[in-house]
Amino acid sequence: MTRNTFGAKPLNTAKTPLALACAMLLAMPAVAAEIKGQVVDSTGAAIQGAPVKLAGTSRIQLSDASGEFTFSNLAAGDYQLQAGTSSSVVEQIQLSAEQVYQTSVTLADANIEHVSVIGQSGALSRSLSAQRNADNFITVSSADAIGEFPDSNAAESLQRMAGLSIERDQGEGRFVRVRGLSPDLNAVTYNGSTLPAPESGTRAVALDVIPSDLLESLTVTKTLTPDMDADSLGGAVDIKSLSAFDKEGRFTKLTAEGSFDEHESEYGNKLAATYSDRYAIGGADDDFGIALAASNAVRKFGSDNVETGGKWDIGDEDLLEKVQLRDYQIERERLGLAANFDWRPDDNNSLYLRTLYSRFSDQESRNAIATKFDDGLALGAADQTAEVSRELKHRKETQTIKSFVLGSDSHIDDWKLSTQFGWSEAEEKNPHGISGATFEGEFDQGVSYSSYRKPVLTGAADFYDAAQYELKEIEVESTDAKDRNINGRLDISRNLYLNDTVLELKAGGKFSRRQKTNQETHWVYEDLDEQGLADDALLMSAYAGDEVDYGLGAFGPSISPNSIQQMLGTLDAADNLDELESTINDYRIDEDVNAAYLMATSDWGDLRMVAGLRYEKTELTGAGWEFSELSDSYSERHVSHDYDNLLPSIQFRYGVDSNLVLRAAWTNSLVRPTFEQVSPGYLLEGSLGELEASFGNPQLKPLESSNYDIAAEYYMGESGILSAALFYKNIKNFIYEADLAGRDGYEDFDEANTYINGDSSKLYGAEFNFAQKLDMLPSPWNGLLFSANLTLSHSEASISWLDDGELQSRDIRFPSQSNTTGNIAVGYENEYLSLRLSAAYKSNYMTEVGELDDANYDIYQQDHMQIDFIAKGFVSKDIMVYFKALNINDEPYYTYTGNERRNAQFEDYGPTYQIGINISGF
Known part of the structure; x- marks a missing residue:
């Protein structure tokens, strides 16, 4: 049999998006006006973070x-x-009409003191400014805000934002x-271009791959x-x-940090x-800019x-059938490099x-004791035969993400033109890992055992003798x-003037060519006495290491x-190849998406409306393997599925005054099935x-959602907000795992x-959100x-199954959905010190339908x-030392399992402490 004949093929970029729906843009002159300016101090130096308003x-x-x-x-x-x-x-x-008004605003020192502070309040001001002026519902965290929390990667930075929580791996x-x-x-x-997922079956991007030091901002729409x-x-x-x-002019920053893990004393x-x-x-x-970052x-x-x-x-007395004790030893390395270039030859x-x-490298060594009780064992009992195995898993897994985004923005007479091309690749490799000895x-x-929970x-x-x-x-x-x-x-827009109303029409198209491949090779070494191992070489005592430091x-x-x-190394790998497992999980999936849209943005006084229509066409093709035990044969399996979606939306933003903003939106969105599911x-x-x-289902429909949102946001100065939002999502085509035995065709x-x-x-x-610097x-x-x-x-949501026909x-509940998610933080800062204590909470959620x-x-x-803590001390304008405590x-x-007393998994990590120094301006 020939394997793996459907490896990566060149991505098809020949298909183009639907023609742009922009005939209306050609018909009328653009006459909207603009006010452009710069805020400077009494010396003429630019001021960042100064609030600028249009009165009324x-x-x-x-x-x-x-x-x-x-x-x-x-x-x-x-x-x-x-x-x-x-x-x-x-x-x-x-x-x-059509005027571009240029101005310069000079502020006295008394009027700018607060914006010169680069810290918690300054970071909050920048984040709230972006949120306040957005046409839609967004939450923003700037680089300064990210730095105010003890977060090591992009996922942990996002957990601080309203409505967001994270899933953890090893804490x-x-x-x-x-x-x-x-x-x-x-x-x-990443900078507007879709990031792929390193792991084989999912669309979810593991954001622990990206160090927080490379981020300028995180925006959640x-x-x-x-x-x-x-x-x-x-x-x-x-x-x-x-x-x-x-940044203004040259910017430099160097960070050195040491950490200590209390659990392992590492x-x-x-x-x-x-x-x-x-x-x-x-x-x-200053028309050309370079920004470099490494971590x-x-x-x-x-x-x-x-x-x-x-x-x-599960019954009147819960009986334990299987359990594993696991001890993990882990070393993780994160390497991040970013090089960004900007050229602005004119305005x-x-x-x-x-x-x-x-690059995210994860080396894991796991020792386990797996035990099976055929008849189920009661709590405190010791009267049953126990089938016990001691197991080792040892592997080094490396995930990489590479991204390249090239784009341009131009104002050509009455037109605005934006283009972008992106290439990205994610990969996860695990070479010759021991998945189970x-x-x-x-x-x-x-x-x-003496506890249901642990x-x-x-x-x-x-029992402990190797x-x-x-x-x-x-x-x-x-x-x-x-x-x-x-x-x-490609996005193109122009402004129109209709009876004292400015109307921006925008149209565009996009193509995406995504390719997911998975290659696996498995070896199973068994009957080792027949492969030349002596009796004493089969005992665990021949391979025993140090005593496991197991805290439980x-x-x-x-x-x-x-x-x-x-x-x-003494055995022949070819004789131990598992042909079935080395074949059945190999696949290639190509997903081509073409999209086009037309939208309009208009202001009627303090009311802004954004309305439009998006069309997306999806073409899915895939190749994998089918194995039949009836004929003991393999055959290639080719699948395909095409579908399209028409997605209207309308959003309103109303500024009651300069502090109070009301929002409402009706939008439609979709999520395509995961690669494991298809x-x-x-x-x-x-x-x-x-x-x-067992098989995937390439004919799955995408999840489609009609979304309704309303919100009120009250801004208290530049560093305060009180907001409330309601949301409702009607989701069609919910996907779940099912047994089709007995149904039509099965x-x-x-x-x-x-x-x-x-x-x-x-x-x-x-959703509710409150933040305020108490400068009063x-x-x-x-x-x-x-x-x-x-x-x-x-x-x-609901699931179904067949019972006696x-x-x-x-x-x-929707998988992975918490009823309650919240964050709270208390901070303090002055010119010498910055402190923040924060807590992130999420209530229980379903991870798996067991039966x-x-x-x-x-x-x-x-x-x-x-609960996490960070303390910063400002030695000088350019030197800052910090201490972080995570999971204190x-x-x-x-x-x-069903009830909180019945264990499915318990894992303990302990706190981690970090100390470091930031040096800038060198």
Whole structure:
């Protein structure tokens, strides 16, 4: 048989988007006016972060790194410009149609003191300014705000934002959930270009790959506009990297950090550097910018784990069927590199290049004791035969993300033109990892456990004796998953003047060519006595290492990975190849998406409307393998599925005054099935009348959601907000795993496990957000800052199954949806010191449907709250030292089966401490 003939092929970029719907743009002249200006101090130096307003309207901005601001899409008329902390008018402006008014505003020191502070309040001001002026529902965290929390990667930075929470791996933030929806239902872009996912079966981007040192801002969009990709139900996360034009002049920063993991008493380190500057290359002053960033961090840590995976016999007395004790030793390294270039030859044209290379290396060594009780063991009992295996998993997994984004923005007469081309690739490789070296033993009695929540095993002396365990098998695997995306877009717009109303019409198109491949090779070494191993070489004592430092109880000796690898070197790998597992999971999936849209933005006084229509066409093709035990043969399986979606939307923003903003939106979005769900692989086992099958379902429909949002935002100065929002999502084509045995086409099957679309589901809730610097208090209390956000949500979904020929169903919560998510932080800062104590909370949520027909076996993660602390000391204007403490409340990870007392998984990490120094301005 020939394997892996459908590896990566060239991506098809020949297909183009639908023709742009822009005939209306050609018909009328553009006559909207603009006010452009710069805020400077008494010496003429630019001021960043100064508030600038148009009196009597809700239009307000903070000046950028060059002190510049712009008010566009203005009708002809009289305006009053305000700047600084006072409400006094600094300039009266009379605009005519098509006029671009240029001005410079000089602020006295008393009027700018607060914006010169670069810290918690300054970071909050910049984030709120972007949110206040947005046309849609967004939440923003700037680089300064990210630096105010002890977060090491992009995922952990996002958890501080309203409506967001994270899923953790070994205690570190990895995936982001928006409004309680799972990571697969949220999109992630890097400078506007879609990021692929390193892992094989998912669309969710593991954001622990990207160090926080490379970020300029994080923006979460909760209501999509027609010019955005429609592929998110919860929200779209855009990661913006540093541009030289984000800073004033040359910017340099060097960070050195050391860390200590209390659980394992291990040390780590981090080095990071950032540089940006502007140069004159085309005759204009500072028209070319370069921004470079690099970060490398190494962390050694571990965890203690006990998990049942839900293997309980649930009844009047719960009986334990299976349990594993696991000890993890982990070393993770993050390397991030970014190089960004901007050229702005004049005020009307700009060209940019954004690049990213990120590598996440995860070396894990896991020793486990896996125990099975055939009849189920009662709490405290020790009267059953225990089948016990001691196991080793040892592998080094490397994930990389590479991204290249080239774009331009131009104003050509009456037109605005924007183009962008993006290429990105993500890969996850695990070469020759030991996925399981298993030594087996059997004990007639004496093995027991004393807790439902942490069912740690105890036994007699022979239970911990390596000589009592004999080598059963060793599994080795090599995996390589790739996700490549090539995309391009064109956006064109112009302003029209209709009866004193400015109307911006915008149209555009986009193509995306995505290719996901997965290659796996598995070896299973068994019957090793027949391959030449002597009897004493089969005992675990021949491979035993040091005693395992297991914090939850006694464990016994470890299994040495070096000894296992040396033994494997004496065996013939080709004779131990597992052909089925090395074939059935290999696939290639190509997903081509073409999109076009038309949208209009208009202002009627203080009311702004954004309305439009987006069209997306999806073409899916895939190739995988089918294996039939009936014929003992393999065959290639090719699949395809095409569908299109028409997505209207309308959003309103009303500025009651300069402080109060009301919003409302109706949008439509979609999420395509994961690659695991549409995998073309098909496995058929058993005999006629007793067939068992497992397979993906390429004919799945995408999830489609109609979204309704309303919000009120009250801004209290430049560093305060009080807001409330309501949201409702009607989601069609909910996807879940099901057994189709007995249904049409599967009448002769005992099992037919795949994924299917369910009925409609609902998600609704409310978001609340409050943040305020308490500068109204007398000194020194005016340095206090308080922030809190809370999201309350509720979901409704249903699943179905066949029971004696009748279709049954039950209601469930949406997977990965927490009813309550919240953050709270208390900070204090002055010119010498900055302190912040923060807590992130999420209530329980369902992670897995254990059995379709019994809710008692559903797996839930328990509510989780982690407390973190950061302290900064400003030695001088350019030198800052800091101390961080993460998970200082030693919050474990705990999942349970139906009821909180029944363990599914318990994992303990302990706190981590970091100390470092930032040096800038050198």
